[in-house]
Amino acid sequence: MVLENLNFLTLVIFAPTLVLVGILGFLTPANLKRISTEPAYNVFHIVCGVIGALVLLSNHDSALKTFNLVFGLVNIYQFAASHANKFPNQYFKWTRIDNIIHLVLGLFFMIVAFLGQ
Secondary structure, three states: OHHHHHHHHHHHHHHHHHHHHHHHHHHHHHOOOOOOOOOOHHHHHHHHHHHHHHHHEEEEEEEEOOHHHHHHHHHHHHHHHHOOOOHHHHOOOOHHHHHHHHHHHHHHHHHHHHHHH
């Protein structure tokens, strides 16, 4: 039963979290920043969260699974792009903590996409 709803449950948690992370990125004082809070990166989080919420509202299993797979791949790309100094590194200015988060979340989202029905 849990595996049947895994893509849905993951997106229920992460869609609003992405929007919140983007908003908080704009509000975080400079001296407290441990992760990138570049404006382009904040907008990226908000847009991904909104897209995730729209996919969630569609309640189509294939759309949920596709979003999670693509979002996982995007996170893996961000991890690799940061290390290779590739686009959009110059706009997002990732930190070491961002890289760890991208790797972990990328793998997590891809696993969820493959395990979830």
